[in-house]
Amino acid sequence: MENVNRAQLREEGKQLYFHADGDAEKKKEGLKRLVAAQERGDAEASFILGVEMLRGRLAPLRGERVEKALDYLAAASRNGSMQARALLNQFCETRYRRAVCFDPAEPAPLTGFDGRAIRIRRKGIFVPVDAELHFDGTINILTLSANIHFVYLSDNAFDRARYEAAILRGIRDWEGEYEVFGGQKLRLELELSTEQRIRDSIHIIPFDGELSEAVESVGKYTGKEKRERLMSCVEHRRSFAGIGIGRWSVHTTKTIYMQSASGRFDDEDALRNTAKHEFGHVLGVGDMYASEVDSLGGVPPDKYGDIAAFHLYDQEYYMVMCDENAPVSNNDVEMVVLAFSENRFQRFQPDNTGKKISDALGKGN
Numbered sequence: 001m002e003n004v005n006r007a008q009l010r011e012e013g014k015q016l017y018f019h020a021d022g023d024a025e026k027k028k029e030g031l032k033r034l035v036a037a038q039e040r041g042d043a044e045a046s047f048i049l050g051v052e053m054l055r056g057r058l059a060p061l062r063g064e065r066v067e068k069a070l071d072y073l074a075a076a077s078r079n080g081s082m083q084a085r086a087l088l089n090q091f092c093e094t095r096y097r098r099a100v101c102f103d104p105a106e107p108a109p110l111t112g113f114d115g116r117a118i119r120i121r122r123k124g125i126f127v128p129v130d131a132e133l134h135f136d137g138t139i140n141i142l143t144l145s146a147n148i149h150f151v152y153l154s155d156n157a158f159d160r161a162r163y164e165a166a167i168l169r170g171i172r173d174w175e176g177e178y179e180v181f182g183g184q185k186l187r188l189e190l191e192l193s194t195e196q197r198i199r200d201s202i203h204i205i206p207f208d209g210e211l212s213e214a215v216e217s218v219g220k221y222t223g224k225e226k227r228e229r230l231m232s233c234v235e236h237r238r239s240f241a242g243i244g245i246g247r248w249s250v251h252t253t254k255t256i257y258m259q260s261a262s263g264r265f266d267d268e269d270a271l272r273n274t275a276k277h278e279f280g281h282v283l284g285v286g287d288m289y290a291s292e293v294d295s296l297g298g299v300p301p302d303k304y305g306d307i308a309a310f311h312l313y314d315q316e317y318y319m320v321m322c323d324e325n326a327p328v329s330n331n332d333v334e335m336v337v338l339a340f341s342e343n344r345f346q347r348f349q350p351d352n353t354g355k356k357i358s359d360a361l362g363k364g365n
């Protein structure tokens with residue numbers, strides 16, 4: 001019923017707003033309906049309001065125009081608008097390209113901020129994600145290999161093939177070409193297998209039953225993971241990664257717990273984006289949330305020049321470790337390189353463990 005209402009409000013709103021033919025009252029009435037649809041979670045209405053505001057055709061009641069426009073677009077993106085995601089991505093990318101420019105350099109083996117060669121070679125049965133960096137004469141390639149072990153705690157009926165495919169797509173979203181450490185090209189490649197084996201794997205577990213039972217039964221995959229930590233994570237997020245928070249290393253067990261808003265694990269788009277975000281944790285990258293439960297204070301806007309282009313409003317960034325709908329950025333991949341080369345978890349923000357933030361921040365990509 002709610003859906004019908006908001007779709008109807010939006011369609012009427014569009015008619016009145018876009019076909020007002022100079023009739024200010026009609027246009028105002030259309031806008032009212034679009035806002036009402038937006039408030040009911042309509043993705044398209046949010047997108048329209050965001051675009052109108054971004055283009056300067058609409059002024060916000062309060063607050064800064066561009067920030068408010070980005071707020072609308074982010075809401076549209078969260079409600080599933082692919083157009084909003086594409087626009088936010090393009091907007092941030094344009095700002096980023098304007099802010100960061102690299103001198104074209106001769107292809108060479110990857111070096112860090114200090115100019116020293118970066119070496120990564122992490123392999124073996126006690127390393128769930130094998131990582132190897134090599135320069136092929138034209139480009140640096142970081143190859144990450146892992147076995148993805150899909151675990152099922154109950155025989156709840158949902159389409160496992162589609163669920164698994166969506167998750168694998170989300171993990172594969174990390175693949176691509178990036179520019180790191182001052183514009184050096186790096187290609188991230190994934191080699192994934194999906195064998196049914198416990199050893200040397202990343203475990204992916206759908207949470208669809210009683211939480212405490214699930215935590216018990218996954219104990220054998222998560223090793224020393226603290227139960228309270230799991231409980232706290234799951235209460236505040238829809239999904240999470242068990243990576244040994246505070247003690248991530250290339251050797252720790254890595255588990256991704258998937259939850260489903262519908263309980264049916266059928267929202268492939270959401271599953272994919274969640275898997276993309278959680279895989280970032282598996283790769284040793286922290287959250288960018290302004291979330292009190294984790295003692296994380298958020299990343300103040302404009303604190304770091306290299307990610308300022310991705311800042312939307314408040315402490316929201318259009319970056320995958322802040323907003324799972326966002327794509328993977330250069331900075332994220334720079335953090336993955338540091339995580340595997342230094343064998344150290346990379347943080348966007350200080351937490352109560354007193355550990356330092358990632359060297360990737362504030363140095364320019």
Ligand SMILES: [Zn+2]
Binds near residue numbers: 287
């Ligand atoms: Zn997270």
